[in-house]
Structures are given as C-alpha cells and as structure tokens.
Amino acid sequence: MRKSLFACFVVFPLLFLSCRTDFDFVVKTGTLGFSKDTVYLDTVFSSISTSTYTLKVYNRSDENILIPQVKLAKENASKYRIMVDGMTGIDSDNSGIGDGKVFENVELLAKDSMFIFIEATADINDANPADFLYTDEILFGTPNNYQKVNLVTLIQDAYFIYPNRENGIVEGVDFGFDADGNVTQVQGRNLSENHPINGNELVMTNEKPYVIYGYASVPVGKTLTINPGARLHFHAQSGMIVQENATLKINGALSNTEALENEVIFEGDRLEPFYSDIAGQWGFIYFRDNSKDHEIxxxxxxxxxxxFLVQNNAGTPMKIRNSQFYNCSNVGLLARFANIEAENSVWNNAGQAAVALTFGGSYDFKHCTINNNFPESSQAALIVNNYFEDNAGTETAFDLSKCDFTNCIIYGSGGKNIQLDKSDLKLFNYSFTNNLVRISDGDPYYNSALFDVLRNQQNGNIKNRQPGFFNLRNNQMNIDESSPAINAGTPTTLGQVSTDILGRPRPTPPSLNPDMGAYQNAPFPED
Known part of the structure; x- marks a missing residue:
C-alpha cells in the first residue's frame, strides 16, 4: 500500500500539539463547513500518484466538537489516501503508519479549522469505463448523519515503457564511453517490435499516450516511427537514446484544432496545469554518433x-521542419559536429542557449525563430563554435563547413545573445542573410570582425528592433503586421519553404517578400 503522503508529513502531528489538555468536546455532527464540496484531482496516468490536494474543514460554532468518524466511503478499498489534521488514521495492517482511510473521534476546537490532505493512485481498471473517472467520498459524522465531500480523479490509460529489474539490478542501455574507452550505460531498455504488453514499440501511434521511465533506446540499425498525434511523456531523469545506425522519424502533421490532434508532443509525465511550463522535468533526446537519416x-x-542532443550524425542531414522546442533548463538544441537542416521551426527559452551548434559541423537554418528570455543572466539565443577545450586547456578544433541562417529571427534578453567563437585551426564558414537579430552595440565583444555582417546590418540583416511576438510567456511566437520582420526576408528560400509553420502560404515576389521567422504575419487574436 502506498504511504508516500504520510511519509512526507510525519512531522505534522507535532505542529498540532497543544499545551492544554483540559478542553471539553461535544459529540456533534452535521455542522461542519468545507472549503469546497468536491475536490477535483487533476488527470493522472494509470497507476501513477496524483499531486497532494487540500480540503479545509471549519467548525464555525462556539463549541469544541468531536467528530465520531472521518473516513473514505470505500474505506480500505479506496484508491484515495487522506491525512486529517496531521494524523494518518487507523493502522489496519500494523505497519506503524495509518492507512489514511478511516479516522475516529477527531477533535476540532470552536471557531477553528483543520486541513485534510488528499492524494490517489488508481488504475484505469478502477475507473468508470464510461468516463474514466475514479470517485469516492470523504464522510464526516455517523452513518445516520454523514456530511460528504466528493473526490473525483480522471485516469488516463497509457503504454508504459520502463527498464526491467532482476535481483535488484536495473536494466541498462548503452550511453557512451568513459575516459578508458569502456562502454557506459544508463537505466533504460531497448524498444521492441513485439513487446508482450505494448506490441510494436518501434511504431508509436495516437491510440494511447506513452509514459517512459529511464531511457527508451532505439536499437542499433532500427527505425522508430512516431505517427501523427502521438504523445510521449517522460518521467524525471528519463528520455530517449537513438543508437548507432538507428533512425528517428517523427511524422507529425498540421493540426486543424487547438487540441493539436496531429502534432507529436514530447513532455513530462506530470499532467497538472502547474507543471505545464516548468523547465527541466525530464532528460533529453540523444542522437548518438553515426545515428542517421532523421526526419522531424x-x-x-x-x-x-x-x-535534442545531436552528435556526429551520419547519412543525410537531420531535417527539422515545422517543430517547436520550449522551456529547456539547459539547451533546446545542442549539436556536436552534427549535420542539421531546420525550416519553419521555433526555439524559445533555455537556461544556457536556445540553440548551440558546437564542435563544428554543417548547419542550414531557414525561416526559424530562435529566442531566449530565460530568467538567467548569461543565457544566449545562439552559440556557434568549432572547437573543444578540455580541463587542461588543450584545444581540439573541428571544421565548421557550413553554418547558414536565412530569413530567421534570433532574439532574446541575454547580454551576449549571439555568440560566435572561432578557432583558426579549422574552417569556420558561416553566413547571416536577411535576419532580425539582437546584439549589444556597446559590448566590445561585438567589435570582432565575426560580427561585421550583423553589426553593420549587411546582407539584409536588421538589428535591435523588437520582433513583436504575440506572447512570449505562452510561447506564442507569431507576429502581426507591426513587426519589423514583415516583408524583410529574401525570396531565395521560397522554393524550399513556401508555407509557414501553420501551413499559410508565403507571398511571392515581385509583389512582396516573405516575412522573417517561422510565422507569416497575421492579426493577433482578440481577447
């Protein structure tokens, strides 16, 4: 039986001790007040605990009262657990901690109140099959005169992917190599084409969400295909590894509703609204050396x-199209000597950099919006370099054969918003053409010749004019007709990127040039 709620609050009884022991209590029912008549616990996946919710109970009378019973209607069969005024209730299994189901003779002083803490762990099979709701009641009083507070939780079924455990040892998957060349592993398991419960895990669909514990590994030489509308939820310290010669193909499509019915979504496994925009809830998607032919x-x-952590990928360039990366605690896209083409894609907010293209490589970004307003002092929108320096100060350089940005918006609040760091030992080929950027004119860092094309607004680049995004806080990076990015792009990209991220056509010359960034301008929605 789950006792996590009570383990968290074992100190609470101490907070409710009183120096007085001479209070008189009257047995009384039917007079309590409640902060709410129904407690709705947010949607959770089958067999995963909810967050802890609170109910406040009031004694508004002038008498100290004794409540004969406070209990869950389903008693020990209930999937809910409650803590009443710091107490855990009757201990039916003699575990040393109450079950959180039944409480007797609960005291409540006159004009006073108490808290009840509530959580649940329910399976989809416990829910009503018609609406997937799992319900119970908290009862106060006696069988002849109960007051009731309803409890309601929506349970969502899912495919669960987690490493096996045998004799206390958790299954692992290859992750990299240590300093001596030995293979290192992290907890996880390879995805299977014929899993006994989940079926073919190398083709993911929108039938049910996927909840991943540890790292789901795409095996060597295999392809993981993720079809439109699929939802992947990663637990803390979990993610995905695409192994050598393996491929990831994400086949999301344009959606017609705000439910994003055709979008593929990767996020954490906490479904409560509080967690909807908290960075760092889960690990990363790691494309190992010589993984290949990825399409996103x-x-x-x-x-x-x-x-995404992309390292020395092989085959054709990774193609990222019409995609969005938000609220990463470190980096949105971290590339190491990688080969990437990105179109109509958005990166917004990361603790260190929205996009970091490191150790050289080959990159081509067209009509992308890269922004970083993360609340840190040193965050950047874009970092580009062609070398690595170890702890001893030894520099290893790599060719940056291509790094082109065309018709992009690269903006943010960081002091060094765009960082170019070059080793003269290897190639450092880059270009900025028709981009809206932010750089700090007064910072000597930007006096380097590397920034001439941006500082002097050459090649159609525009600097230090607010893009006019609709709502940065909500990751709504669309622009309207007031943005300086309007008609400021070059038409040379139209053969490849003729529509924007929402599928709207870009204008064709000679009448108009396309807008910079992933979005063509449109009036903002009214409140």
Missing part, C-alpha cells in the same frame, strides 16, 4: 533539460 516534422518538445 511537427514536433512540440517542452520542459526537458536538453531538447
């Missing part, structure tokens, strides 16, 4: 530590 379409990834 209409993906929304949010609240990771690192969104």
């Amino acid at each position: 379409n209409h993906l929304t990834l949010k609240n990771a530590i690192v969104g």
